[in-house]
Amino acid sequence: MMELFDTSPASEPSLPSxxxxLADRMRPRTLDEIIGQDHLLGAGRVLRSAIESGQLHSMILWGPPGSGKTTLAFLMARVAGARFLAFSAVLS
Incomplete structure (x- = not known):
């Protein structure tokens, strides 16, 4: 429960047991492992540059369940050194 209140940036990814x-074991652990969206996440592209420089802005990630929205948000926060708090409106 204490990790809920941890204010430190996310640490390096660890391998799942x-x-x-399967979804946990196959989930991308770095931005380079994300497949697709090269026009945004490719080297030198707009979103990738913003993430790596820590200059993130407000955005809405939209897509069907399981498409990687939360994983992308987690990775963006980790690379940018930001705090990440997952929240699902479906579960609230």
Missing amino acids: PDAP
Whole structure:
């Protein structure tokens, strides 16, 4: 429960345990592991540059469940050194 109140930036990704669900084991752990969206996340592109420089802005990530919105948001926060707090409107 204490990690909920941790204000430090996210640390380096750790490998999930071998018995973790497949989705957890296959989830991208770096921006380079994300497939697609090269026009935004490719080297030198707009969003990638903003993330790496720590100059993130407000944005809405939209897509169907399981498309990687939360994973992308987590990775953006980690690379930018920002705090990440996952919140799902579906679960509230």
